[in-house]
Amino acid sequence: MNIVVLVKQVPDSGADRNLRTDDNTVDRGSANNVINEMDEYAIEEALKIKEAHGGEVTILTMGPDRATESIRKALSMGPDKAVHVVDDALHGSCAVATSKVLAAALGQLGADLVLCGSESTDGRVQVMPHMLAERLGIAALTGARKLTVDGATLTVERQTEEGYEVITAATPAIVSVWDTINEPRYPSFKGIMAAKKKPVQTLSLADLGVAAGEVGFAGATSTVLEHSKRPPRSGGVKVTDEGSGGAQLVEFLATEKFV
Secondary structure, eight states: EEEEEEEEEETTTTTTBBBBBTTTTTTSSOOOOOOOOOHHHHHHHHHHHHHHOOOOOEEEEEEEEEGGHHHHHHTTTTSSSSEEOGGGGTTTOOHHHHHHHHHHHHHTTTOOOEEEEETTTTTOOOOOOHHHHHHTTTTEEEEEEEEETTEEEEEEEEOOOSSSSEEEESSSEEEOOOOSSSOOOOHHHHHHHHTTTTTTEEEOOOHTTTGGEEEEEHHHOOOOOOOOOOOOOOOOOOOOOOOOHHHHHHHHHHHOOOO
């Protein structure tokens, strides 16, 4: 089975994250960039499927040159190779443009199964698997907590607030996963050393047949006009009960429109 895992490099969610002052995009240059957490579960699931059914696992990343660091980290977990879509014109791309580029790359890779995290920790919009499925004309099985492969048939337990739904589809398909699906393996020293020699193919927009005007700020369907830091938390309201505490509390709740 030819499996492609979408991996995104994002600023560490455990550290401060900022937007650039010049164009209101995420400041990745000064951030501690890591693999999007949910994507690690997608990598692990791909490796488990390969171990059970055979095949090849390819990492696909769209991002600047420094995203190579996350590609090598992903490869150290066990995938066979990687494809890195990198082009200066991509800066400022929205989700719609990103899906166009990734779909073009996936079209060249001929994947039987595309795996990805259910969301990225920087965008958190959860739309990429749906957009890619629409562009590629394949099924989208999203929010998986369990994935079973039986030949060309995929069965997923889709996690919901009430429990889970069971859905099936035939390959090719795209599956997004939650962190409840498995426990990602840690890269071994052998894996880290082997990752340095694994092939990483770079593709530009020209290689994918995508015009520069269709991506970046020029092709964006949405943009951030301005931003500001979240204001510091102010002190709470202290109610001293001198016989009218209950009335003061109700008045405060009414002012805040809680009652």
